[in-house]
Amino acid sequence: APFTSTIAMKLLHLIFLLATILWRESIARPQFFVDGEKGNDANLGSLTEPFKTITRARDVVRIVTQNGTKVPFDGVVVNVRGGIYDMTSLPLELGKEDSGARGSPVE
Numbered sequence: 001a002p003f004t005s006t007i008a009m010k011l012l013h014l015i016f017l018l019a020t021i022l023w024r025e026s027i028a029r030p031q032f033f034v035d036g037e038k039g040n041d042a043n044l045g046s047l048t049e050p051f052k053t054i055t056r057a058r059d060v061v062r063i064v065t066q067n068g069t070k071v072p073f074d075g076v077v078v079n080v081r082g083g084i085y086d087m088t089s090l091p092l093e094l095g096k097e098d099s100g101a102r103g104s105p106v107e
Helices: 004-024 054-066
Strands: 029-034 078-079
Touching: 029 054, 054 078
Parallel strands: 029 078
Antiparallel strands: none
């Protein structure tokens, strides 16, 4: 009986460990997308509904990181599609608050 109990405990521990790893991996870090040609700043910033400007992505990231929203330990990602972005009418200004925190960068 003690041998069976030890195996059962090891199996239970293994299941718990695997469940923890899978749960942690399922928490994706927030990602926002920018497409200067096909995007719209009224969009959600998703892959299928990207923002038009990098400035809009910056503003949304500021909201996410400053309103107490839990940002995963590996940070936030802003994906900018290649292309030409007109920055003359809406210049991009980045400050210290836009870089994230140690271990939780804004990339």
